[in-house]
Amino acid sequence: MEIKQESKFKKLFKRYGVLSLACVFSLAIALTIALCVKSNEGKPVSTDNIKFELPMNNAVVVKDYADDHLQFNESLKRWEIHLSVDLSSENSEVFSVADGIIASVSTDSLNGSVVKIEHADGFVSVYSSLAEDVKVKEGDKVTKGQAIGNASDTATNESKNGSHLHFTLLKNGLEVDPNNYLDLQNK
Numbered sequence: 001m002e003i004k005q006e007s008k009f010k011k012l013f014k015r016y017g018v019l020s021l022a023c024v025f026s027l028a029i030a031l032t033i034a035l036c037v038k039s040n041e042g043k044p045v046s047t048d049n050i051k052f053e054l055p056m057n058n059a060v061v062v063k064d065y066a067d068d069h070l071q072f073n074e075s076l077k078r079w080e081i082h083l084s085v086d087l088s089s090e091n092s093e094v095f096s097v098a099d100g101i102i103a104s105v106s107t108d109s110l111n112g113s114v115v116k117i118e119h120a121d122g123f124v125s126v127y128s129s130l131a132e133d134v135k136v137k138e139g140d141k142v143t144k145g146q147a148i149g150n151a152s153d154t155a156t157n158e159s160k161n162g163s164h165l166h167f168t169l170l171k172n173g174l175e176v177d178p179n180n181y182l183d184l185q186n187k
């Protein structure tokens with residue numbers, strides 16, 4: 001009888017013991033991952049998955065990104081936060097900074113012609129003050145370095161800057177400093 005009971009226990013352990021060990025093990029892994037993710041909150045996100053290329057060749061920065069101080073807007077005659085980088089180059093061609101899909105192409109008097117491109121990892125690049133003959137349309141697939149249009153002075157809110165590209169980079173819907181991702185200052 002005793003032997004029978006023991007073998008019954010062994011059978012039960014064989015059936016469920018391994019299973020519960022596996023459960024405990026996977027629970028531990030899940031907990032570790034959860035803790036790791038939590039401890040990463042607020043730290044800079046790695047962008048190793050996506051490498052950006054410059055939106056213009058041989059461009060100079062006309063007006064830089066700044067989220068900690070106001071900059072004077074000569075065109076609108078007012079102080080404002082400039083969460084973008086204005087670039088100017090003799091060659092006005094503008095290129096997609098990464099592979100992506102054209103999310104929108106629009107034109108309004110304040111910003112001129114504007115192209116929005118969706119990339120991987122929650123990045124969106126926005127190209128404002130483009131000439132009206134934009135080379136892409138909504139839904140188009142673009143590759144890194146593909147020409148999408150030309151910088152111009154179509155944005156009346158920055159017309160005093162002359163022909164330039166007003167370049168904005170968004171990560172998960174929020175403006176980020178493009179200088180953290182692109183070598184804009186050294187070309």
Ligand SMILES: [Zn+2]
Pocket residue numbers: 063082084085086158166167
């Ligand atoms: Zn600008």
